[in-house]
């Protein structure tokens with residue numbers, strides 16, 4: 001369970017999260033909202049990548065402010081731009097990186113790395129330079145590098161945004177099949193079908209929290225109302 005209590009955060013003098021309280025326990029949770037509404041910042045509080053200015057985030061009872069490493073062990077994070085997450089020269093080395101702190105033997109590391117590469121269709125690429133993979137393969141590698149650490153919860157921040165339709169579907173299918181709990185940020189609303197719960201963010205607040213259909217209807221109505229008030233020169237963010 002991830003508990004947020006009165007969580008607020010600002011970048012400089014710009015408030016981005018405003019008094020958020022949530023208990024996140026469902027298997028599949030979606031987060032949607034306009035650009036700049038605070039989704040990524042909220043997601044980053046869930047594993048201690050962002051420690052909020054005020055309020056608390058607890059992962060299985062442990063405060064991310066006091067124990068960010070415990071949160072990171074339980075909650076894995078996948079970014080939308082996989083290239084920023086790939087740190088090692090080869091595919092296998094990149095996946096193995098997350099296992100370093102576990103003190104496994106070389107054989108145990110290799111078998112865990114190969115199992116996760118096999119499961120995600122990358123075993124034939126194990127010794128290839130990671131930067132030469134296709135966009136879809138890089139996203140799969142970023143996912144594999146997090147999953148190899150066996151987190152309880154996976155937070156994915158727009159994992160299909162940079163992918164073509166085929167690769168987006170492959171990633172979507174992979175995420176749906178995971179046994180882990182999933183928190184998915186996305187602008188692709190159809191990915192949320194069958195989710196247990198969807199949060200709609202606007203201006204740093206959770207303005208709707210419910211079933212996927214009702215949440216997407218709420219978000220669509222919000223965006224329609226806003227578009228009706230706007231000029232083309234208003235493109236951008238509202239936080």
Ligand SMILES: Nc1ncnc2c1ncn2[C@@H]1O[C@H](COP(=O)(O)OP(=O)(O)OP(=O)(O)O)[C@@H](O)[C@H]1O
Pocket residue numbers: 011016033034035036037038039040041042237239
């Ligand atoms: N590290 C940072 N430093 C300063 N401002 C930031 C930082 N990260 C985000 N912001 C700003 O905070 C606001 C909220 O950003 P955030 O990324 O949380 O929103 P988002 O809903 O995920 O947006 P998007 O859909 O575009 O990814 C935006 O105005 C953004 O420019």
